[in-house]
Amino acid sequence: MDSFKIIAKDKTTKARVGLLTTKSKTIKTPLFLPVATLGVVKTLAYEELKYIGVDAFISNTYHLYFRPGEEILKQFGGLHKFINWDGVIFTDSGGFQVYSLRELIPQGVNEEGVEFKSHIDGTLHFFSPEKVIELQNIIDSDVAVCLDECVEYPVEYEKAKRSVELTTLWAKRCKDKFNQIMNKFDSKNLQLLFGIIQGSVYKDLRKKSLQDIVDIGFDGYALGGISVGEPKELLQEITSFVSQYLPEDKPRYVMGVGEVEDVWFCVEQGFDIMDCVLPTRNGRNGQALTSFGKINIKNSKFANDEEKLDPECDCFVCKDYSRALIHHYFKSGELLALRLLSYHNVYFMMKLFKKIQQSIMEGNFFSSKEKFLKKFYSQQNI
């Protein structure tokens, strides 16, 4: 059974609307995944996620491995049951932590896997491709991804090349282990497995990586190794380059992208799924997304501002809380401040993706994009 079905295509761009069928649910793409590293979108209750209309989020294998740990997850029968959430769960493999926590990898990375020093207590732990698949099976996510090696930017060609070779090698082992485990399940309860493409900013490496990964064959393809500090032009160059070689009939996931401008761009290039920490992390630090651009609610100019966060938003925060009040909560260190902006920003992203889906269905993706971004950069009403 095909897990992905395209139901609409934009005529002038590569944007498309699809249905992704997972064992939990069928959900519509383009899809934005808020990040729930430890199984929770920081500060938000599951009831709130449901109310906002969050269909799916992404959790992290590495972090869940340390807390709550395999045993608790096994006891409860996976993350869905542990957190009582019937939406779709993606899991990241820990490959990104090879990059983000690289100072905790004293031995470096080899063919067998990665030896991590726990960021919590410094103890040594070993992740192999097989282990990561097992863990994601224990977590019982709907969509798992292969272990990959994400390298920093900028990176030397030779190092990027080795990471591509390693990522391919690991992808094969992930796929083998995955098939072995999935044999025990009936077809309705199959997890999906996505492969990850590396290659940094080198086009020949990107092409090699995606050919290798597509040859192995996965339920979807993720573009990794971007959003690691490279300039926006390179992000755009790589995403548009890779997208032209990806199979059309499989979901395409660009990992770590979530700035408003980048989101429109990646959808335009034919990507279906993206995830990003920005709406929540920046929300916790005072940045709010509004129809008229980003604002930092901590700025003193909002101290007496009676206007709502985003005059065009209909979330409860924008109905009931003035900018001045949220400013006050932030300056006072009140926890509610973090929640209000997290809620609003996630709401903003969900509404944005609904708008994107709708514009593709109605055949006006490009003009919608232009209109949206023009307003977003106008800084009116701010």
Next chain:
RNA sequence: GUGGUUGUAGCUCAACCGGAUAGAGCACCUGGCUGUGGCCCAGGUUGUUGCGGGUUCGACUCCCGUCAACCACC
């Protein structure tokens, strides 16, 4: 009333034997953050060194006076 201690940025404190543009943390004001530790990073504003005299080439620093806070004793 007498004796003592202390007064330096909004706050807590540095500043050698008298030496150059009086510094730091926090706070405040901005900016940054792209497969998450609420963190962190990068900049920026702020001083009549309680006040007034004096000595000196030069005073936060030494001297005199004065004000304030605190402590002890009457």
